Amino acid sequence: MSAEEDSPRANKPLLGKCITTDDESDTLVVHSINNPRVDVVGASTTRLQNAPEDTFNFNYIVFYFLGMTSILPWNFIMMAEEYWLFKFRNVTGNGTDLTPRQMEMQADLSMSSAIPSTAFLIINAIIGYRFSLKSRIICSYVVMTLLMVLTTIFVKIDTDTWQDEFFVITIATVVVINSASAVASGTLFGIAGQFPSEYMTAVVSGQALGGIFAALAEIIIITFHPPPDLSAFIYFIIGSTALLVSIILYLIMQNTFCFKYFIMHQQMARSNSSRELLTAHVGSEIHQPSFKTVMGKIWVYGFSEWLVFATTLAIYPSVTVLVNSEHKGNGHLWNDIYFVPVVNYLLFNSGDYLGRIFAGLFEKPQDKPFVVAFLTIARILFIPLLALCNTKPRHSLPVLFHSDSIFILLMSGLAVSNGYLANIAMICAPKIVREHEKEMASSIMAAFLGVGLAGGSMISFLLVELI
Incomplete structure (x- = not known):
């Protein structure tokens, strides 16, 4: 296989239409699209589409x-x-x-x-x-x-x-x-x-x-x-x-x-003269993904995915929903009614969305799982900072940040970092495993995400009592 065929660019869609004619459909080798055991369909010629x-x-x-x-x-x-x-x-x-x-x-x-x-x-x-x-x-x-x-x-x-x-x-x-x-x-x-x-x-x-x-x-x-x-x-x-x-x-x-x-x-190719699809075959060896092997390759990204959501769910929304506007009670609709739903829900989800979009655009850092892990660990600082905002009722901790602006800034940082780091880990994990391991790798990452959500939710109960 040539270097061009092995490059990531070769796996990207080209500008054109994804349409097959009846003749092409007749020659298309589809080996049980719903068969989860099939891993690779090979080609027998050198010209690949x-x-x-x-x-x-x-x-x-x-x-x-x-x-x-x-x-x-x-x-x-x-x-x-x-x-x-x-x-x-x-x-x-x-x-x-x-x-x-x-x-x-x-x-x-x-x-x-x-x-x-x-x-x-x-x-x-x-x-x-x-x-x-x-x-x-x-x-x-x-x-x-x-x-x-x-x-x-x-x-x-x-x-x-x-x-x-x-x-x-x-x-x-x-x-x-x-x-x-x-x-x-x-x-x-x-x-x-x-x-x-x-x-x-x-x-x-x-x-x-x-x-x-x-x-x-x-x-x-x-x-x-x-x-x-x-x-x-x-x-x-x-x-x-x-x-x-x-x-x-x-x-x-x-x-x-x-x-x-x-x-x-x-991997397909067509002859310029006959538009004949390459003869495809399935290798004699059927590869089964090994959970242990895949986990060994992606565990750092999995840890990052887990920690991102554990950190977020520990403080959001159980604690952040208790934060009141510093001007609440003055008769303004923004402070009394819309502050919590807009800042706590709409702002967070919008920031989370933007973070995921940015991660998809930049895809950095790549091939640096420990850098991603370090950033997710540093992100734990959002927990004490947000816990010291104007939450009510509170029993133990003092209010350090009364300002609405500081709370909005911290919520924006929590949201964007959540979306960016979660998406980076989810994107990078399948890239460091073999082709037949990609589905399992992505599913394992989803499992780390779920465990992070559950763990963060449990921690949130303790934080609410602590505050």
Whole structure:
């Protein structure tokens, strides 16, 4: 193989259309696109085609959309806080105090998400390659769609007389939705790891864009203040529709020539005279990725991915949501109503999104995993700095930073660094493993991400008590 064919540029799409004619389709060797055991499809001649163009950036857009919808159900379920307060209100009296279930609902939702998500991200990383990509993606999205539809139906059902049973159904639904979401996310990262790095950026940026979308929806709800059941119904309808569209888009994408090219690692060429596709074959040795081997190669990037999210979730949003504007109580809408949702949610998600975009554009530092790890360790400083902002109520620590400007600056730094470092680690990890190990490497990185989220969430409980 020539140096040009081995270069990264040869793996990038060229300008052109990813379309095959009927004659080309007849000669295309597709060896079970859904067979996860196939690693490399070789070519028997020296003239190899460059990767086909992603026509109209269709595959890129679908990866973006799938990244957003892979966690969209969870975003909407958590956003519907007023709906859960309404569903579990005290229906036997006129008291205004929150019931124990109302006070604990957000924590219950968080725990019923973190544990199954982490477990299934790890399971997917270890044994996911044994199942076809199509079955993992489609099954997980179908499960999420059906359960989101069920959740939507319950909005219109009076559950006042059987709140305990409804609580059990809700928690069970959240557990299964997040398990399916973990499989979808892990598989999606695994697929994107086999494409050029910009497709991984599309997935992780799509997830951040989902956070922006959710934050904007919350601000709109605050502005118009519809009844809690109506706002939840809108959230869940949007979520169900987006998931259904995701299934359709994936089914279309998996049949595109570009998708098959990267997933099958096909090396093709056509004769100028006959446009004959190169005869392809599968090597006699089928390579199975080894979890231990892949982990040994990417563990530093995995550590960075874990620490980035553990640091972020330790302080955000459990502590940062308690930060009040220094001018709260003066009768201004910005300070009294919009400060927390805009700064804590919209600003953070926007900064996170920009960080992921910048990482995809610059892709630096590359081949320096310990530099990335050092930067993630230094980022721990955000925890004490944000904990010393104007959080209320507080019991032990003093307020060192009263200024809104300082809090906004720290939140911006936390957000951009989260997106940048998380994406850099996710992009670089698949690049240091062999071709047949890329999917497992990306899935392992997703598992590190999940463990970081769960670990950070647990630390956040301690920080809230400490403050």
